Structures are given as structure tokens and as C-alpha cells.
Amino acid sequence: MEKTEFLEKNIFLNLKNLNNEIDTDSTLYFSESDFEIILERIEKLGIGIHGITPRLEGESLDVKLNEDYRKKATDPKWYKKAFSExxxxQPNLQYSATYKVSDKLLNRQNIIGNKELS
Known part of the structure; x- marks a missing residue:
């Protein structure tokens, strides 16, 4: 399973991508409440975040990176703090992130998916 497919099936499921600029930009943006759900889901699965980019009215704002907090991408302390900040x-921003999904997790999902097909 590819990273994008994994994220769509396990993290972004039933959440709305607010990016209307599909032709020019494939970055997914989510509401504040949906992004909070995403953070909960990735923490449970041990997925990391390298960076969080909020935007307001289509304009990207500041980017926060895990290195800024001197934490590993998989440490939920950094991305929860960045999200809170x-x-x-600014309330009601839209959020995007760059995710770190381990090969081990992707391979485990492939195995689960293959068993379901049997």
C-alpha cells in the first residue's frame, strides 16, 4: 500500500478536504475540528508529522516543523503544541501537514489487506 492510499483509508476517512485548488495543488487542507481528529488518529497509529501549515482564506501562514521543537516527527507532544499555538x-484556520508513515506500518497494512482478499 502506498503512503497516500494508507492516509486516505486510515487517517482522512470521512473528513473533508477543503482545498478547492485541485488542478494546481494536491495538498489536503482540513478544518480545525477535522485536523484535531487527524492528530488523534495518527497518534494512535504512531504516524509522525514533519510539518504543519495552516492557511487563512487560501493564503498559507507560518509553518511549524518538528525540528523547531527538537522532537521526533512521531512525538505527539510537538504537533499537539504547534496545533495549540x-x-x-487565529481561530478557524485550515490545516495541512506532511506525514511520516513507516514502511513497517505500510507493509503491515498490505498484509492485512491481502488477508482480506483471500
Whole structure:
């Protein structure tokens, strides 16, 4: 299973991508409430986040990276703190992130998927 497919099936399921610029930009943006759900889901699965980019009215704002917090991408402390800081700066932003999905997790999903096909 590819990273994008994994994220769509396990993380973004039943959440709405707010990016209307599909032709020019494939980045997925989610509402504040949906992004909070995403953070909960990735923490449970041990997925990491390298960076979070919020936007307001289609314009990207500041980017926060795990290196800024001196934490591993998989450490939920950094991305929860960054998300909280963004929410305090400006309510109702839309959020995007770059995700780190381990090969081990992708391979495990492939095995599960193959068993279901048997």
C-alpha cells in the first residue's frame, strides 16, 4: 500500500478536504475540528508529522516543523503544541501537514489487506 492510499483509508476517512485548488495543488487542507481528529488518529497509529501549515482564506501562514521543537516527527507532544499555538493565534484556520508513515506500518497494512482478499 502506498503512503497516500494508507492516509486516505486510515487517517482522512470521512473528513473533508477543503482545498478547492485541485488542478494546481494536491495538498489536503482540513478544518480545525477535522485536523484535531487527524492528530488523534495518527497518534494512535504512531504516524509522525514533519510539518504543519495552516492557511487563512487560501493564503498559507507560518509553518511549524518538528525540528523547531527538537522532537521526533512521531512525538505527539510537538504537533499537539504547534496545533495549540496556531489555534491561539487565529481561530478557524485550515490545516495541512506532511506525514511520516513507516514502511513497517505500510507493509503491515498490505498484509492485512491481502488477508482480506483471500
Amino acid at each position: 496556531f489555534k491561539k493565534q
